Amino acid sequence: MAQKPSIPKGTRDFSPSEVAKRQHIISIIKNNFEKFGFQPIETPSFENSETLMGKYGEEGDRLIFKILNSGDYLAKADEKALQNKESNKLTSSISEKALRYDLTVPFARYVVQHQNDIEFPFKRYQIQPVWRADRPQKGRFREFFQCDADVVGSKSLWQEVELVQLYDAVFTDLGLKEATIKINNRKILSGIAEVIGASDKLIDFTVALDKLDKIGEDGVKTEMIEKGISAEAIQKVQLLFNFTGTISEKIEKLAQLLATSKEGMKGVEELQFICSTVLELGLSTAILDLDVTLARGLNYYTGAIFEVAPPKAVAMGSIGGGGRYDDLTGIFGLKDMSGVGISFGLDRIYLVVEELGLFPENVTNTTKALFINYGEKEAFYSMKAIKELRNFGIKVELYPDTVKVGKQFMHADKRTIPFAIIVGETEMNEGKFALKNLISGEQVSLDFEDLKKELLK
Amino acid sequence: MAQKPSIPKGTRDFSPSEVAKRQHIISIIKNNFEKFGFQPIETPSFENSETLMGKYGEEGDRLIFKILNSGDYLAKADEKALQNKESNKLTSSISEKALRYDLTVPFARYVVQHQNDIEFPFKRYQIQPVWRADRPQKGRFREFFQCDADVVGSKSLWQEVELVQLYDAVFTDLGLKEATIKINNRKILSGIAEVIGASDKLIDFTVALDKLDKIGEDGVKTEMIEKGISAEAIQKVQLLFNFTGTISEKIEKLAQLLATSKEGMKGVEELQFICSTVLELGLSTAILDLDVTLARGLNYYTGAIFEVAPPKAVAMGSIGGGGRYDDLTGIFGLKDMSGVGISFGLDRIYLVVEELGLFPENVTNTTKALFINYGEKEAFYSMKAIKELRNFGIKVELYPDTVKVGKQFMHADKRTIPFAIIVGETEMNEGKFALKNLISGEQVSLDFEDLKKELLK
Numbered sequence: 001m002a003q004k005p006s007i008p009k010g011t012r013d014f015s016p017s018e019v020a021k022r023q024h025i026i027s028i029i030k031n032n033f034e035k036f037g038f039q040p041i042e043t044p045s046f047e048n049s050e051t052l053m054g055k056y057g058e059e060g061d062r063l064i065f066k067i068l069n070s071g072d073y074l075a076k077a078d079e080k081a082l083q084n085k086e087s088n089k090l091t092s093s094i095s096e097k098a099l100r101y102d103l104t105v106p107f108a109r110y111v112v113q114h115q116n117d118i119e120f121p122f123k124r125y126q127i128q129p130v131w132r133a134d135r136p137q138k139g140r141f142r143e144f145f146q147c148d149a150d151v152v153g154s155k156s157l158w159q160e161v162e163l164v165q166l167y168d169a170v171f172t173d174l175g176l177k178e179a180t181i182k183i184n185n186r187k188i189l190s191g192i193a194e195v196i197g198a199s200d201k202l203i204d205f206t207v208a209l210d211k212l213d214k215i216g217e218d219g220v221k222t223e224m225i226e227k228g229i230s231a232e233a234i235q236k237v238q239l240l241f242n243f244t245g246t247i248s249e250k251i252e253k254l255a256q257l258l259a260t261s262k263e264g265m266k267g268v269e270e271l272q273f274i275c276s277t278v279l280e281l282g283l284s285t286a287i288l289d290l291d292v293t294l295a296r297g298l299n300y301y302t303g304a305i306f307e308v309a310p311p312k313a314v315a316m317g318s319i320g321g322g323g324r325y326d327d328l329t330g331i332f333g334l335k336d337m338s339g340v341g342i343s344f345g346l347d348r349i350y351l352v353v354e355e356l357g358l359f360p361e362n363v364t365n366t367t368k369a370l371f372i373n374y375g376e377k378e379a380f381y382s383m384k385a386i387k388e389l390r391n392f393g394i395k396v397e398l399y400p401d402t403v404k405v406g407k408q409f410m411h412a413d414k415r416t417i418p419f420a421i422i423v424g425e426t427e428m429n430e431g432k433f434a435l436k437n438l439i440s441g442e443q444v445s446l447d448f449e450d451l452k453k454e455l456l457k
Numbered sequence: 458m459a460q461k462p463s464i465p466k467g468t469r470d471f472s473p474s475e476v477a478k479r480q481h482i483i484s485i486i487k488n489n490f491e492k493f494g495f496q497p498i499e500t501p502s503f504e505n506s507e508t509l510m511g512k513y514g515e516e517g518d519r520l521i522f523k524i525l526n527s528g529d530y531l532a533k534a535d536e537k538a539l540q541n542k543e544s545n546k547l548t549s550s551i552s553e554k555a556l557r558y559d560l561t562v563p564f565a566r567y568v569v570q571h572q573n574d575i576e577f578p579f580k581r582y583q584i585q586p587v588w589r590a591d592r593p594q595k596g597r598f599r600e601f602f603q604c605d606a607d608v609v610g611s612k613s614l615w616q617e618v619e620l621v622q623l624y625d626a627v628f629t630d631l632g633l634k635e636a637t638i639k640i641n642n643r644k645i646l647s648g649i650a651e652v653i654g655a656s657d658k659l660i661d662f663t664v665a666l667d668k669l670d671k672i673g674e675d676g677v678k679t680e681m682i683e684k685g686i687s688a689e690a691i692q693k694v695q696l697l698f699n700f701t702g703t704i705s706e707k708i709e710k711l712a713q714l715l716a717t718s719k720e721g722m723k724g725v726e727e728l729q730f731i732c733s734t735v736l737e738l739g740l741s742t743a744i745l746d747l748d749v750t751l752a753r754g755l756n757y758y759t760g761a762i763f764e765v766a767p768p769k770a771v772a773m774g775s776i777g778g779g780g781r782y783d784d785l786t787g788i789f790g791l792k793d794m795s796g797v798g799i800s801f802g803l804d805r806i807y808l809v810v811e812e813l814g815l816f817p818e819n820v821t822n823t824t825k826a827l828f829i830n831y832g833e834k835e836a837f838y839s840m841k842a843i844k845e846l847r848n849f850g851i852k853v854e855l856y857p858d859t860v861k862v863g864k865q866f867m868h869a870d871k872r873t874i875p876f877a878i879i880v881g882e883t884e885m886n887e888g889k890f891a892l893k894n895l896i897s898g899e900q901v902s903l904d905f906e907d908l909k910k911e912l913l914k
Contacts, residue, residue, distance in 0.1 A: 005508060005566040005789045008554050011501035013567055015574070016581070019497040035847050037824045037854035040476040044468035044600055045502065045556075045586060046522075051462060065503075068523040068552055070590040074544040082539070087531040095525055097465050099502075109462040110470055117472070119871040121857055124473070129502060133527040143501055156857035158836060165844065277837065281844055332462045367494045379615060380734065387622065387738055390492050397494035400578055400613035414576040 010134070010142030017364040022145075022350060024363050026127060028173045029147050029344055033125040036166050038149045041124050043106040046097045053098070055105045055331060057299075063132045066095040099131040103148045104328075104341070111152055112332035120153030139347060150341030152328055160274045160304045160324070161281070163342045167308055167320060168286040170344065175358040177285040179319070180309040184294035185271050186301045186323070188254060191264015192240075192292070195257065196233035203295060205229060209240060210293040217241050240292060247275045250290045270303060302326040306342055310352045319348045366395060368455055369419035369435070370412040373399040378423045385421075385433065385448060394455045396421075412438055419455070467591070467599030474821040479602075479807060481820050483584060485630045486604050486801055493623050495582040495606045500563040502586070503554045510555070512562045512788060514756075520589045523552040556588040560605045561785075561798070568609055569789035577610030596804060607798030609785055617731045617761045617781065618738070620799045624765055624777060625743040627801065632815040634742045636776070637766040641751035642728050643758045643780070645711060648721015649697075649749070652714065653690035660752060662686060666697060667750035674698050697749060704732045707747045727760060759783040763799055767809045776805045823852060825912055826876035826892070827869040830856040835880045842878075842890065842905060851912045853878075869895055876912070 007013060014022065033040075046067055053061055069076075073094045081089035100106050103126045111118060127147045136142055149166065151159045164181055171179040189206070193199035204227040208220050215223070220241070224234055239253045251272050258264030271290065278288055286308075294305050303324035310316050322342030329337040353359055371382040382398050389396045397417075399408045412420050422434040422443075433451045436443040446454060464470060471479065490497075503524055510518055526533075530551045538546035557563050560583045568575060584604045593599055606623065608616045621638055628636040646663070650656035661684035665677050672680070677698070681691055696710045708729050715721030728747065735745055743765075751762050760781035767773045779799030786794040810816055828839040839855050846853045854874075856865045869877050879891040879900075890908045893900040903911060 005570045006505060007501050007508075007566075007570075008503060008505055011503065013501070013571065014499040015571070016496035016498060019499055023497075034823060035850065035852050037852060039473035039823055040480075041473060042471040042476055044464050044470070045588070046465060046468070046600075048463060048465055051464075062527070065527070066525040067556075068525050068548065070519070070522070072544045074542045074547065077542075082542075085531040085534075085539075087529045090531065091525065099524075109464075113462045113464075114470065114472070119868060123854075131502070143503075151857070154857045158830075158840070158855060158857045161840070162855075169847070277840075280837075281840060366491060366496055373615075380737075383615070383618070383734075383738060390626070393492065395492050395494060397580075398615060398619075400608070400611045400615045411576060 008142070010136030010140075012141060012143070016366070020364045020366075021354070021359055022346065024359060025174065025346060025349055025353065026145075026147070029170055030125070030127065032166060032169045032173065033149050035169070036123075036149070036162060038123045038125040038151075041107075041110060041126055042128060043100070043103075043110055043126070045129070046099050047106060047109065049092065049096055049098045051109050052101055052105060053092075056101055060101060063134055064101050065099040065131045065133055066091055067097040067099065069094055069096055100128075101132060102130050103128060103146045103343075104150070105331075107148070107150060107152075108329045108339075109332055111337065112329050112334045115334060121151055121156075122153055123149070123151045125149040139351070141347065145346045147344040147346055148341055149343075150328075150339055152337050152339040155326075155338045157270060157273050157304075159340045160270075161277045163306065163322065163340065164274070164278045164286075164288060165281070165283070167306075167342065168283045171286055171308075172284040174349070174353055176311065176349075176353060176356065178287055178311045179285070180287045180289050181283075182289050182291040182294050182307045182309065183271065183274065184291055184305045185267040186298070186303055186305060187263050187267025188258070188271065188292060189267075189295055189298070191254075191258040191261035191267055192237060194261045194264060195236050196229060198229055198233060201227060201229050203298070206293045206295040212241065243292060247279065247288065247290050250292075251275065254292070267303075274304065296321055297323055297325075300325045304340065310348070311356070314352050314355055316348055316352055319345045319352060321345075365416070365418075367397050367415065367417045368394055369396045369421050370408070370415075370417045371396065371398045371421045371423065372405060372408050373402050374405075374422075374424055375402050378428065381428050382421070382423050385451070388448070389452060389455065392452060392456065394452070396455070409438075421451070465599070467593030467597075469598060469600070473823070477821045477823075478811070478816055479803065481816060482631065482803060482806055482810065483602075483604070486627055487582070487584065489623060489626045489630065490582040490606050492626070493580075493606070493619060495580045498564075498567060498581050498583055499585060500557070500560075500567055500583070503556050504563060504566065506549065506553055506555045508566050509558055509562060510549075513558055517558060520591055521558050522556040522588045522590055523548055524554040524556065526551055526553055557585075558589060559587050560585060560603045560800075561607070562788075564605070564607060564609075565786045565796075566789055568794065569786050569791045572791060578608050578613075579610055580606070580608045582606040596808070598804065602803045604801040604803055605798055606800075607785075607796055609794050609796040612783075612795045614727060614730050614761075616797045617727075618734045620763065620779065620797065621731070621735045621743075621745060622738070622740070624763075624799065625740045628743055628765075629741040631806070631810055633768065633806075633810060633813065635744055635768045636742070637744045637746050638740075639746050639748040639751050639764045639766065640728065640731065641748055641762045642724040643755070643760055643762060644720050644724025645715070645728065645749060646724075646752055646755070648711075648715040648718035648724055649694060651718045651721060652693050653686060655686055655690060658684060658686050660755070663750045663752040669698065700749065704736065704745065704747050708732065711749070724760075731761065753778055754780055754782075757782045761797065767805070768813070771809050771812055773805055773809055776802045776809060778802075822873070822875075824854050824872065824874045825851055826853045826878050827865070827872075827874045828853065828855045828878045828880065829862060829865050830859050831862075831879075831881055832859050835885065838885050839878070839880050842908070845905070846909060846912065849909060849913065851909070853912070866895075878908070 078090050078093040129143050129145050131143050167181050193202045208223040212220050239257050255268045301323035305323040307318045308320035310319050324340035326338050328339035373379050386396050420436045432445045434445050535550035586600050586602050588600050624638050650659045665680040669677050696714045712725045758780035762780040764775045765777035767776050781797035783795050785796035830836050843853050877893045889902045891902050
């Protein structure tokens with residue numbers, strides 16, 4: 001009856017060393033979230049379907065994992081959908097719950113549901129898995145962790161300033177230097193759309209402009225015209241084709257460009273405050289960059305838009321993103337709650353940290369020493385020491401079986417345990433322990449106190 | 458379109474203070490797992506249905522949450538089951554994945570799947586949520602965390618000794634004194650069944666015997682006879698009706714009682730080694746007890762059986778349990794892999810620690826000081842200090858908006874932030890900070906270095 005075991009596609013098992021490395025990243029993110037005043041919440045893995053459906057567009061709805069009702073679920077099934085075998089129509093009658101698709105919608109639901117217990121502005125963080133029935137591919141999984149920090153209930157731009165600092169603090173602690181924190185503002189994009197007189201062409205415009213480095217000014221303009229943007233409109237934003245210089249120079253150009261757009265000038269003002277404050281306070285290792293082609297989340301972001309690119313040495317997409325959404329909780333009936341937040345892409349950060357060799361050498365070190373098991377009497381003598389050593393926080397183990405010594409040393413070696421401790425007749429008589437360094441091969445005979453000192457090093 | 462938001466029954470939102478308290482318990486468990494040499498693994502939230510189905514009995518199969526296939530799932534649906542509206546028969550054709558029901562079966566699957574990469578004996582721990590479509594009730598949820606430590610690949614009884622020590626270490630660190638670690642052995646139970654000549658009546662027998670304190674010897678015997686256990690059989694185990702004294706006295710009685718049962722005597726020998734070794738090594742705060750009525754997991758445990766009762770002051774069921782199963786991985790085709798493990802009941806431990814007032818006072822303390830926001834200039838001056846303080850690991854925040862000061866102090870109060878820091882014209886001119894203790898009301902003017910020192914206290 002043996003089955004060949006496997007796991008669903010797009011999911012992963014994590015081995016001890018992978019868990020240790022992930023935990024290293026997560027604990028740095030968590031520490032900084034807390035240092036910046038964010039508090040943790042946790043929400044259930046599955047929500048009522050009506051909480052999630054319709055919040056992520058048609059494509060999103062399709063990618064949400066639905067949970068089959070328990071018991072005789074067909075008894076309440078939509079008769080007509082069943083007859084016609086219409087899967088889509090049937091679903092809501094046989095499935096009431098669904099796995100969460102992100103952490104933002106559950107957070108909005110949480111805020112509205114617990115609004116009377118929450119002290120606003122509310123700074124929350126949440127580090128939990130989410131699930132998407134996406135086609136799995138390299139770096140894209142059906143189960144993955146999101147690490148989000150959001151503030152809700154304040155329109156203050158100090159939040160944006162702090163979120164940039166938070167990115168900087170996390171990447172600095174990870175040893176990940178020169179991550180680029182790109183910033184833009186939805187209002188700048190609206191302003192540009194206004195100026196070119198084509199708000200429906202905004203994405204085409206930014207996508208084309210983003211290729212400036214690759215295909216040059218003429219190439220970009222050709223693409224824009226192909227997409228139906230008029231030459232006259234392009235002429236109006238000519239400044240964007242020479243959008244270089246310092247951030248304040250860029251902001252200067254935007255102010256010129258968007259002078260006629262009230263919305264656009266509001267965006268300039270916001271960018272001005274955020275960028276100048278961040279730069280004046282200083283960043284430790286990250287680089288702040290103003291990128292007008294940054295156009296993620298156009299459907300929900302209303303102010304700042306963030307995206308983080310890894311250090312240039314690594315070819316990888318964004319490792320974080322976020323922005324401000326003026327009406328976070330409106331979908332659940334609580335109006336006028338502005339929110340702003342950022343997210344860390346754990347899986348990609350892992351790959352970047354791995355590629356750059358930035359995991360600390362001892363990140364996967366666990367057990368410090370293995371006591372070799374020579375028999376019941378020796379094991380008992382060892383176990384007394386083990387108990388003491390553990391009281392001092394030292395991670396030591398007894399090999400559980402009295403098998404060939406070579407096999408026990410091999411076990412220590414395979415697990416990269418740095419020390420073995422040998423207890424034989426001699427050691428027991430003298431109240432000693434033979435400590436063997438498994439890398440250098442050096443062996444010394446120590447009493448308990450010296451053994452403890454050596455292992456605490 | 459506003460929906461009144463809610464979450465599925467049997468699930469929970471965790472507020473910041475609840476998360477902090479849960480994390481307090483989890484980190485103590487995790488630290489001790491690692492101190493004892495266990496290494497973390499993580500497995501996917503959902504498994505292929507065939508991995509889970511049939512492993513927990515019929516009742517278990519019913520309680521497993523199934524995930525509906527994505528897309529046009531009815532296209533592959535079992536035509537006949539659909540026509541006859543047989544939910545049970547239809548399920549496997551429209552659902553290929555299911556949420557994990559416990560951590561043991563996924564662990565067994567993991568061991569078999571990765572057997573070539575694992576160095577045995579393999580000591581793993583796993584702290585992850587599991588899901589059961591159980592009827593929700595007080596203390597029973599549809600989503601809850603399990604915290605498991607298991608060793609696979611060694612029959613050594615030193616593991617059982619260490620697992621008892623591990624329970625003791627965790628409960629000691631939690632401040633939870635006099636938890637009772639009950640131990641029994643499946644072979645003892647088999648021996649008793651042999652002696653009374655009624656292995657099918659074993660559960661009836663232990664259930665009745667467990668009532669000895671409440672209904673007395675005559676009551677228990679009456680119940681046993683009602684259940685069809687012969688008076689003669691009861692006579693043979695008369696010793697169990699006076700099963701008191703020290704553990705070694707109890708083991709002595711068992712040895713007498715089970716002298717004719719080879720299996721039973723093997724159990725006596727195992728108990729003898731485990732208990733005498735544990736007692737000789739000593740426990741810090743927990744109590745070890747030999748309980749022959751302990752009969753959990755009879756279908757899978759083959760050796761030691763553990764269960765932990767909370768301190769007597771708290772009326773609550775078991776807060777942990779475990780045991781040895783000789784063939785953990787056989788269901789997935791890997792034979793002769795003995796496993797032994799224990800589990801911690803997070804939700805119940807939480808309730809016990811709460812009831813006994815054992816959470817550290819500062820467990821939910823997060824932000825140390827709130828900078829009051831008097832305006833843009835003051836905020837900027839504050840933010841420079843905040844950045845510095847955070848570099849020293851001090852958790853400080855700026856109130857993001859320039860609103861009435863009273864409202865800002867109220868915010869600090871409601872969040873139980875212990876200090877407010879006031880920066881006005883005077884402070885800025887003098888390079889100072891006014892630190893106000895929000896409990897005593899005391900206020901002092903400090904330069905940055907002294908402020909830092911004060912907040913580091």
